[in-house]
Amino acid sequence: MSETTLQLARLNSGPEIFHSIQGEGVSQGVPSVFVRASLCNLHCHWCDTDYTWNWEGTPWPHERDSDPDYQKFKRDDYIVRLPVSQVAAQIASYRCPNIIFTGGEPLLQEPAWCEVMQLLSSQNQTYRFEVETNGTICPSEGFNRMVSQYNVSPKLENSGNKPSLRIVDEALTFFATSDKAWFKFVVSRSQDLEEIEQLIARFTLPKSRILLMPEGRDETSLQQRRLWLVDLCRDRGFRYSDRLHIQLWGSKRGV
Numbered sequence: 280m281s282e283t284t285l286q287l288a289r290l291n292s293g294p295e296i297f298h299s300i301q302g303e304g305v306s307q308g309v310p311s312v313f314v315r316a317s318l319c320n321l322h323c324h325w326c327d328t329d330y331t332w333n334w335e336g337t338p339w340p341h342e343r344d345s346d347p348d349y350q351k352f353k354r355d356d357y358i359v360r361l362p363v364s365q366v367a368a369q370i371a372s373y374r375c376p377n378i379i380f381t382g383g384e385p386l387l388q389e390p391a392w393c394e395v396m397q398l399l400s401s402q403n404q405t406y407r408f409e410v411e412t413n414g415t416i417c418p419s420e421g422f423n424r425m426v427s428q429y430n431v432s433p434k435l436e437n438s439g440n441k442p443s444l445r446i447v448d449e450a451l452t453f454f455a456t457s458d459k460a461w462f463k464f465v466v467s468r469s470q471d472l473e474e475i476e477q478l479i480a481r482f483t484l485p486k487s488r489i490l491l492m493p494e495g496r497d498e499t500s501l502q503q504r505r506l507w508l509v510d511l512c513r514d515r516g517f518r519y520s521d522r523l524h525i526q527l528w529g530s531k532r533g534v
C-alpha cells in the first residue's frame with residue numbers, strides 16, 4: 280500500500296513548512312513550526328491564505344478581485360503532495376517542540392495529520408500540537424487525543440460565507456465543550472460584536488477562552504481596527520489578540 284500523503288500549500292518549490300513564532304491567539308510568541316495545508320471548505324472574502332482554495336474556475340469572490348494584479352490561483356501550481364513521513368521529517372529538522380497545523384482548513388485531511396503526529400511523538404514525547412481551524416469539522420477521537428490545543432476561529436457574516444456553511448452545530452458544540460479549545464473571532468466592524476454575543480449564547484462558549492482579533496492583511500488596516508477593538512475588549516471583558524506576524528513581516532508568506 281502506498282504511503283498517505285498530505286496536500287500542502289506550495290511555497291516556491293516546496294511545501295509551506297516554516298519555523299517562526301505563533302503570531303496570533305493564546306500562545307502568541309511561542310516559537311513554533313507551522314505546516315500549511317492546502318484546501319478549505321470556506322471562502323472568506325478577506326482570506327489571507329486564498330492560495331489554498333481560490334482556484335481558477337471557481338465562483339468565489341475575494342476582496343482583492345478589483346485589484347488588477349490579482350488573479351485566481353492555478354490549483355496544480357499551489358499544491359504539493361508530500362508523504363507523511365517526509366512531512367514529519369521536515370518538521371523534526373527544526374528541533375522545535377510546538378507544532379501548528381494550519382491552512383486552509385487542516386481538519387479536511389485529518390487522517391494524514393494523525394499519522395504525522397504518531398510518527399513525531401514516537402520519536403519524541405515532548406511534541407505539542409496546535410490546530411488552527413474554522414470550527415466546522417468535528418475531530419475524531421484519535422486525532423483529538425493527540426492534539427493539545429485548538430485555535431478555533433468561527434466565521435462571521437463579515438466573511439461572506441453562507442451561515443449553513445460557516446456554523447456547523449455538531450462541530451461548534453464539540454469545541455465549545457472541549458477544554459483544549461480557544462476561540463478567536465476575526466472582527467472587522469462593530470456589528471460583528473452582536474453576532475459574537477449570539478454565538479456565545481447559542482453554544483455556551485466559555486467567555487474566558489474567547490479572543491477578539493482585528494481583521495487585516497497589512498499593518499495599516501490592522502492599526503485602524505486595533506485601536507477601537509482594544510477599547511471594546513476592555514469594556515466588554517474579552518481577551519484581545521493582535522497579529523504579531525503581520526506587524527513584524529507584513530503579508531509575507533512563510534513567516
Ligand SMILES: Nc1nc2[nH]cc(C(=O)O)c2c(=O)[nH]1
Pocket residue numbers: 299300301302303313328381382411524534
Ligand atoms: N507567525 C505566524 N503565526 C500564525 N498564527 C496563525 C497563522 C496562520 O496563518 O494560521 C500564522 C502564520 O501564518 N504565521
Ligand code: SF4
Pocket residue numbers: 319320321322323325326327328329331332382383384413434
Ligand atoms: S476559513 Fe480560514 S483558510 Fe478558509 S477561507 Fe476562511 S480565512 Fe481562509
Ligand SMILES: [Mg+2]
Pocket residue numbers: 327328
Ligand atoms: Mg493566517
